[in-house]
Amino acid sequence: MSKHLLFLFLLLTFQGIAKPQQISETEKLASTAKIWGFLKYYHPQVADGKFDWDNQLLEILPKVKSADSKEALSEIYLNWIAGLGEVPPCKKCDKNSDETYFDKNFDLSWFNNPDTFTSQLSDKLKFIEQNRFQGKQHYVYAPYKQVGNIALKNEPEYKNLDWSNPDMRLLIAFKYWNYVEYFFPYKYQTDQPWDTVLLETIAKLETARSEQDFHDALLQMIVKIDDAHGGFTASQNNYYYPNMKTQFIDEQLVVRGFYNDSLAQQSPIKRGDVILAVDDVTVENMIQNHMDFVWGSNPASKFRNLGYEIIRSTEPSTKKITFQRDGEVMNVDVQNYVVSDILPKQPDKWKVLNGNLGYVDMGKLTHDDVAEMMEELLNTKAIIFDIRNYPKGTLYLIASYLVPEKRDFFKVIQPDLDYPGRFKWREGMQCGNPKNNEYYAGKIILLVNEITQSHAEFTTMALQTSNNVITVGSQTAGADGNVSTLELGGGIKTTISGIGIFYPDSTETQRKGVKVDVEVRPTIQGLRDGRDEVLEKALELAKS
Numbered sequence: 001m002s003k004h005l006l007f008l009f010l011l012l013t014f015q016g017i018a019k020p021q022q023i024s025e026t027e028k029l030a031s032t033a034k035i036w037g038f039l040k041y042y043h044p045q046v047a048d049g050k051f052d053w054d055n056q057l058l059e060i061l062p063k064v065k066s067a068d069s070k071e072a073l074s075e076i077y078l079n080w081i082a083g084l085g086e087v088p089p090c091k092k093c094d095k096n097s098d099e100t101y102f103d104k105n106f107d108l109s110w111f112n113n114p115d116t117f118t119s120q121l122s123d124k125l126k127f128i129e130q131n132r133f134q135g136k137q138h139y140v141y142a143p144y145k146q147v148g149n150i151a152l153k154n155e156p157e158y159k160n161l162d163w164s165n166p167d168m169r170l171l172i173a174f175k176y177w178n179y180v181e182y183f184f185p186y187k188y189q190t191d192q193p194w195d196t197v198l199l200e201t202i203a204k205l206e207t208a209r210s211e212q213d214f215h216d217a218l219l220q221m222i223v224k225i226d227d228a229h230g231g232f233t234a235s236q237n238n239y240y241y242p243n244m245k246t247q248f249i250d251e252q253l254v255v256r257g258f259y260n261d262s263l264a265q266q267s268p269i270k271r272g273d274v275i276l277a278v279d280d281v282t283v284e285n286m287i288q289n290h291m292d293f294v295w296g297s298n299p300a301s302k303f304r305n306l307g308y309e310i311i312r313s314t315e316p317s318t319k320k321i322t323f324q325r326d327g328e329v330m331n332v333d334v335q336n337y338v339v340s341d342i343l344p345k346q347p348d349k350w351k352v353l354n355g356n357l358g359y360v361d362m363g364k365l366t367h368d369d370v371a372e373m374m375e376e377l378l379n380t381k382a383i384i385f386d387i388r389n390y391p392k393g394t395l396y397l398i399a400s401y402l403v404p405e406k407r408d409f410f411k412v413i414q415p416d417l418d419y420p421g422r423f424k425w426r427e428g429m430q431c432g433n434p435k436n437n438e439y440y441a442g443k444i445i446l447l448v449n450e451i452t453q454s455h456a457e458f459t460t461m462a463l464q465t466s467n468n469v470i471t472v473g474s475q476t477a478g479a480d481g482n483v484s485t486l487e488l489g490g491g492i493k494t495t496i497s498g499i500g501i502f503y504p505d506s507t508e509t510q511r512k513g514v515k516v517d518v519e520v521r522p523t524i525q526g527l528r529d530g531r532d533e534v535l536e537k538a539l540e541l542a543k544s
Helices: 003-018 025-042 053-066 070-082 092-098 119-130 166-183 194-206 211-223 283-293 299-311 367-377 395-402 455-463 524-528 533-543
Strands: 245-249 252-257 274-278 318-325 328-337 350-353 357-361 382-386 411-415 423-427 443-448 469-473 483-489 492-497 500-502
Touching: 025 053, 025 070, 025 119, 025 166, 025 194, 053 070, 053 166, 070 119, 166 194, 166 211, 166 483, 166 492, 194 211, 211 283, 211 492, 245 299, 252 524, 274 283, 274 299, 283 299, 350 367, 357 367, 357 533, 367 395, 382 533, 395 455, 443 455, 443 533, 455 500, 469 533
Parallel strands: 357 382, 382 443, 443 469
Antiparallel strands: 245 252, 252 274, 274 318, 318 328, 350 357, 411 423, 411 500, 483 492
């Protein structure tokens, strides 16, 4: 090789090595979100509340946007960290290794991404992790330590949030993303990796042209946690509903009943009618265009929530309902109501059915009713506990009549505030009563469906420890664990499952729902005939 060619080769090679590594705008902002959140909960000076941390983000964002390479960006972050003060050695941090952790959610591997950070910055972040804050966190806390949910504190309200400021939009989104990153027990179960959700959300926020666009971007991010507890609100709306209860059956929205039967007699709509459109917007269109905005842990809970959204309104107006019955399409205008205003007198909380079979509506039974209920049903052949509703905290007392010894029915994971992102196993409580010599000895049958959510699923798990028990119905909502409410600022609120609930054998309930022994789903024809096919199957099993 000639000297000239050798010189040219070496020059090109040197230029290739020395050329600063480019990084996209979205990747720069995503790395900022991660570092900002990490320092918020890990850096001793930041986690102790020494800085206005929201303002720190707003000040660093312009610098980040101006960085033209990985090297320049890492230098900005290193200077930022240097200005936060000393990170003293942490002797207590080594003791965390003695904990039994559930670590499916924990991942700080992004420290070492060579496409985003220099090795110097990666080493600095690792050093902060190894010498992380140990003390009373300034921005999060556990209101009830025996439960374990983590709540926000010391977060600005931003009553007059300027949504048109792109940096403020990012601030709200980063705040939520990092809460999920470090304190959501079911992050590992999401369909889409949480890292890619961040990238998608940043792109949507950058192009938001209205407050609704901003809210839609946040809602779509929240939906991606795949949690039926993951509600979202940006205003204090009251909701109004037609006098009908609906249910999706094979992606058809069907009338399954009414809140008030007297009002129903004045309407041409009947049980089993298939709703085709509401105010001329087809149900098919709603499914196609709105599923990305509907939260839920599984298809059962998503379709349940979509059914609510389709028929409700934010004002007491009328709605045009287009429905089909026996091939005939009809239209009717129906009045909307606040549901609590039209509910009739509550029916029996429990009763004895033909064949000496007990039936209990768990959505109506109160703690004060349990003793009387069990006395009346003690000698029945079977008791059917209907949990297709939201129970009123009666599970432990009922279990004391059904379970002749103390039995485990769940265990739990909760966030470790001394090591954010990691979760500690904790044994759950037991149910049952070994001192009860006259416990119920008949069959126990539990009825569940997609309405069975959260405390209802927890109640089901407890009663499933009974002898001779069978669970009948369909997949439940799959949202178990006490709810945490997050106020992100600007009136934007969301909820999230705060702790992780598992069966004693570590079987997951989140997204999957509770264990169902006999699967039964209602049919459109069954609704038209006025039948409760799930209850019918329970009665059949009780008599067999």
